[in-house]
Amino acid sequence: MSGLTGLIPMEGYTPPSTESFAFPPLFDGLPWFDRYLLQALVGFGLVLAFWLVMARKRALVPSKGQFVGESAYMFLRNSVGRDMIGHDYRKYLPFLIALFSFILVNNLWGIFPLTLLPTASHVGWAYGLTAMVWVLYNAIGIRKFGFGGYLKHATIPSGVPGPMLILVIPLEFLSNILVRPLTLSLRLFANMFAGHLLVLVFVLGGEYLVLHSAPLINKVAGVASWIFSMAIFGLELFVQILQAYIFTVLTAQYISSATADEH
Numbered sequence: 001m002s003g004l005t006g007l008i009p010m011e012g013y014t015p016p017s018t019e020s021f022a023f024p025p026l027f028d029g030l031p032w033f034d035r036y037l038l039q040a041l042v043g044f045g046l047v048l049a050f051w052l053v054m055a056r057k058r059a060l061v062p063s064k065g066q067f068v069g070e071s072a073y074m075f076l077r078n079s080v081g082r083d084m085i086g087h088d089y090r091k092y093l094p095f096l097i098a099l100f101s102f103i104l105v106n107n108l109w110g111i112f113p114l115t116l117l118p119t120a121s122h123v124g125w126a127y128g129l130t131a132m133v134w135v136l137y138n139a140i141g142i143r144k145f146g147f148g149g150y151l152k153h154a155t156i157p158s159g160v161p162g163p164m165l166i167l168v169i170p171l172e173f174l175s176n177i178l179v180r181p182l183t184l185s186l187r188l189f190a191n192m193f194a195g196h197l198l199v200l201v202f203v204l205g206g207e208y209l210v211l212h213s214a215p216l217i218n219k220v221a222g223v224a225s226w227i228f229s230m231a232i233f234g235l236e237l238f239v240q241i242l243q244a245y246i247f248t249v250l251t252a253q254y255i256s257s258a259t260a261d262e263h
Contacts, residue, residue: 016200021121021193036122039115043105047098076100076248084252085259092255095136100248103129103188107240110196111233118192118240123185126192130185133251138177141258154258176257184250191243195236202229 023035054069076097081089103120110118120126141150155172156165202225209222 016197016204020197020200021117035115035117036119036125039109039117039119040106040125043102043109043119046105047101051097051101073097080245080248080252084249085256088259089252092252096248096252099129099133099251100244103247104241104244107192107244108237110192110199110240111236116196116199118196120188121192121196123189123193126185126189129188129247130181133184133254134181137251137254137258140255144259150258180254184247188243188247191239195232195239199229199232199236202226202232 025031026033026035026038050069054066054073077089077093080096080100081093085092106119106125108118109115110121120129138150141153144150145153151173154176155169157168157172160168206222206225206229209218209225211222213219213222
């Protein structure tokens, strides 16, 4: 920070940090009810309302709204459910659609003007979504193979020589049982956290330079920061959609691997 103070007066300016993601409870006596929970509840309501409306409007000649809903459904059904899981994909499709929709809406809070905060930028929400996926695909595998059979299925690849199993089994257990949920959650959280922090740097830094800094060169730099933040918002929109898709695709892949006859 000492190098910056020589170029830009820092008095009155608080750089974005992890404190920018800490919000007090919305109601006294309810410490768990914060902005993140409110956004998740509103997001859940929006997703539920959207798919209920899409399910009711099934005209032979679709309207623009119905076309959007059908396009989203067909995309998720074909590119995620059918292509990743196979012939049994239909039983898991409602979960995959709900998962993608919920994550997408809660990611898009990061570029909505009144919020500017993706829900998954709080790591607890990423952990919660991943825990649900972890329980689901392991439960599916246990139901199909039994507990012992599923552990064997998940940790012993076919065709591996006996002596190699001493190394392979622990690695497969770590990869399929422990590392998967960790990487799935941290990928979503890190992208949402870093993206929001980057937006704060350019928006708040630009505001300080324009409104609270005297030198003209600082004001010009502040305006440039605001202009560049628009490009950051565009990048964020792409990343938010992509991360919702990746999370859903990996969930489908984990379901597929848990139910596949060969490992």
